[in-house]
Structure formats: C-alpha cells, structure tokens
Amino acid sequence: MTRFDAATEEPRRELFADAIRAHEERESAFLTVETETQDEERSPWLQFAEGILNVDCTDDELDRVKELLNDYPAFRIDELESPEDADGTNVRIAARADPERVAEFVDRLFIAVYEQPADYRAWIAAI
Structure with missing residues (x-):
C-alpha cells in the first residue's frame, strides 16, 4: 500500500479494499480505520480482523x-x-x-451510523 488516507467516496472505498487485502496478505492482527471528527466529539473508528468488524x-x-x-444480508x-x-x-x-x-459497508457505516459528511477523511491507522 502506498496511500493511507482518502476524503471522497470512490478513493475511500478503494483505500479500504486495498487495506483489507494488505491486512490479509500480511496476516496482521487487525486493521484499524480512523476518521476525522467535525467537532470536539469522539472520532469514529473501526477495526477489522478475521472477517469481523469491531x-x-x-x-x-x-x-x-x-x-x-x-x-447487507452477508453481514450480521x-x-x-x-x-x-x-x-x-x-x-x-x-x-x-x-x-x-x-469497503462499501465500511464507507456507508461511517456516513449512515456515525453521521460523517460525504467528504469525510479516513485514515488507515494500522494494518
């Protein structure tokens, strides 16, 4: 992987998919995605490992x-x-x-669940 952040839908989804593949190839413990917060509230994040989003x-x-x-019927x-x-x-x-x-689900999760704006910035904090 050569890039670690993105702020629009298509590049974010590509970033997430690339990070998932890199995480699997490296057999790392987990993948962490963090987002920029718009105010003083907590900044949304997630971890992914072995097919589980946390x-x-x-x-x-x-x-x-x-x-x-x-x-997303394949998700539960x-x-x-x-x-x-x-x-x-x-x-x-x-x-x-x-x-x-x-990656599509992760992007929608940040927007629909954490109410991030369409142009939110996400970082791959750990792979």
Whole structure:
C-alpha cells in the first residue's frame, strides 16, 4: 500500500479494499480505520480482523447499525458487549464478503451510523 488516507467516496472505498487485502496478505492482527471528527466529539473508528468488524456505538448508533445491516444480508451482528463502566456498546459484525463489499459497508457505516459528511477523511491507522 502506498496511500493511507482518502476524503471522497470512490478513493475511500478503494483505500479500504486495498487495506483489507494488505491486512490479509500480511496476516496482521487487525486493521484499524480512523476518521476525522467535525467537532470536539469522539472520532469514529473501526477495526477489522478475521472477517469481523469491531465498532463502538451509542444506543442511537447501534439502532442505525441494525438498520444499515438490512441492506447487507452477508453481514450480521456477531456479538454485542455493553460493559457497565462504558457508555455504549461494542459491536462485532461478521462481514462475510469480498474486500470491495466490506469497503462499501465500511464507507456507508461511517456516513449512515456515525453521521460523517460525504467528504469525510479516513485514515488507515494500522494494518
């Protein structure tokens, strides 16, 4: 991989798919994607490993995750964890699809679930 960030839909999706392939080729522990935040709130991120997407969500974001999954029958919630000392839920989503389809889902997740603008910037923070 030679680039590690993108800020428009097609380049972001290509970046995500390339990062997934690099993660699989390197057999790394996980892939981390981070996004730029528009204000002082937390910056959305996700991790991917062994076909599982891992994200943290508020209750409203979790509802939006479930709604988004209606468009992706090959994706399903694998596990939900809500520690008592944390606000929100850690969601593990089984993503049994090719890198391009996972990349599309990741891009839509940041926009539909985390309400990022269409021109949000994403970084591959770890492969």
